[in-house]
Amino acid sequence: MIVAAIRTEGLYKVFGRRADEAVRRLQEGASREDVIPLGATPAVIDVTFDVKPGEIFVVMGLSGSGKSTLIRTLNGLLIPTAGHVYVGGDDIAALNPAALRTLRRDQMSMVFQHFALLPHRTVLENAAYPLKVRGLKKDERAAKARDALAMVGLDGWEDKLPQQLSGGMRQRVGLARALAAETDIMLMDEAFSALDPLIRREMQDQLLELQQRLAKTIVFITHDLNEAMRLGDRIAMMRAGRIVQIDTAEAILRKPANDYVAQFVQDVDRTRVLTAATVMEPVGDGALERGQPTVSPGTMLADVFSLSAQSPLPVAVVDDDRRLVGVIRRETLLSSMAAGDVAPTELTAEGEVTHG
Numbered sequence: 001m002i003v004a005a006i007r008t009e010g011l012y013k014v015f016g017r018r019a020d021e022a023v024r025r026l027q028e029g030a031s032r033e034d035v036i037p038l039g040a041t042p043a044v045i046d047v048t049f050d051v052k053p054g055e056i057f058v059v060m061g062l063s064g065s066g067k068s069t070l071i072r073t074l075n076g077l078l079i080p081t082a083g084h085v086y087v088g089g090d091d092i093a094a095l096n097p098a099a100l101r102t103l104r105r106d107q108m109s110m111v112f113q114h115f116a117l118l119p120h121r122t123v124l125e126n127a128a129y130p131l132k133v134r135g136l137k138k139d140e141r142a143a144k145a146r147d148a149l150a151m152v153g154l155d156g157w158e159d160k161l162p163q164q165l166s167g168g169m170r171q172r173v174g175l176a177r178a179l180a181a182e183t184d185i186m187l188m189d190e191a192f193s194a195l196d197p198l199i200r201r202e203m204q205d206q207l208l209e210l211q212q213r214l215a216k217t218i219v220f221i222t223h224d225l226n227e228a229m230r231l232g233d234r235i236a237m238m239r240a241g242r243i244v245q246i247d248t249a250e251a252i253l254r255k256p257a258n259d260y261v262a263q264f265v266q267d268v269d270r271t272r273v274l275t276a277a278t279v280m281e282p283v284g285d286g287a288l289e290r291g292q293p294t295v296s297p298g299t300m301l302a303d304v305f306s307l308s309a310q311s312p313l314p315v316a317v318v319d320d321d322r323r324l325v326g327v328i329r330r331e332t333l334l335s336s337m338a339a340g341d342v343a344p345t346e347l348t349a350e351g352e353v354t355h356g
């Protein structure tokens with residue numbers, strides 16, 4: 001059995017007064033609104049999930065839904081009001097302060113929305129900072145920091161100060177700092193939200209590319225659905241402190257757990273999320289026709305569509321060995337691109353968790 005990189009179990013974080021009583025009432029079925037008159041602000045309510053090693057787990061939700069509070073309980077910056085957080089199998093509530101600091105330093109790094117760079121330190125010093133905290137020798141720090149800066153395309157910028165860099169470059173330094181720490185887990189809270197759309201997309205591409213090589217466990221918080229869908233192996237949809245669905249982007253589009261999620265995703269460009277595998281008609285065995293356009297199962301529908309426009313033949317879906325596994329006809333393609341065909345399957349009670 002694979003131990004989850006991170007696991008939360010019945011996690012609650014309630015701010016304000018009478019937090020314990022608020023949790024008890026919530027556990028007995030009270031709603032968030034019911035307990036607010038106590039003077040309590042429930043930010044995270046009964047959250048349970050597993051993050052698998054090597055996955056990008058996105059937490060998505062509107063402002064105030066509890067995302068930052070949740071991520072801060074994962075690295076012990078906030079103490080849960082109730083419930084558990086396990087990192088690599090260890091309950092972090094059971095760690096003493098020294099062990100918790102070690103865990104934060106050696107196993108997790110964080111990338112913030114507003115970069116959080118030291119203004120009077122060079123790019124290199126900023127990237128090397130966590131290694132300094134860990135007590136590495138100067139040469140070793142510099143070497144690792146240089147490598148990390150090179151990974152994010154910042155070689156040659158080592159001696160500059162943060163203020164000499166654009167926003168996108170500053171966030172690359174933030175990312176390099178997290179990479180230099182060589183932790184297995186990266187926590188990213190709205191890390192790309194302060195960047196303009198083009199740069200933001202570049203950073204997303206870069207993260208995906210790095211992830212191919214490094215296979216970190218990443219918890220990535222965003223309030224942008226398109227970003228969630230692009231980056232997440234799985235997405236946890238949060239609403240008012242609760243997780244209402246955990247699924248792949250595809251599953252969320254095809255089977256939203258409730259009306260709220262359905263409304264949320266209705267404007268998503270399906271052609272950039274759904275893949276050939278999800279709409280193809282499977283073929284047991286068969287041969288490719290001459291001149292037939294081919295795609296792999298993971299090809300986005302947008303790309304299938306442009307290929308399909310160039311040929312009268314149905315698009316063939318082939319595996320890595322170029323064996324035919326399915327076909328996609330133009331009619332199928334057109335109908336699956338329409339938002340209307342993915343009706344919410346079943347309305348679940350609000351707040352009910354659907355595990356993917």
Ligand SMILES: Nc1ncnc2c1ncn2[C@@H]1O[C@H](COP(=O)(O)OP(=O)(O)OP(=O)(O)O)[C@@H](O)[C@H]1O
Binds near residue numbers: 062064070
């Ligand atoms: N330190 C705190 N003390 C009291 N209430 C807090 C504290 N931190 C957060 N909250 C409240 O908890 C709720 C969740 O806030 P949180 O910052 O986790 O949301 P978020 O999803 O990260 O929002 P955003 O997208 O705006 O960053 C909000 O109602 C917020 O006001």
Ligand SMILES: [Mg+2]
Binds near residue numbers: 067068069
């Ligand atoms: Mg936040």
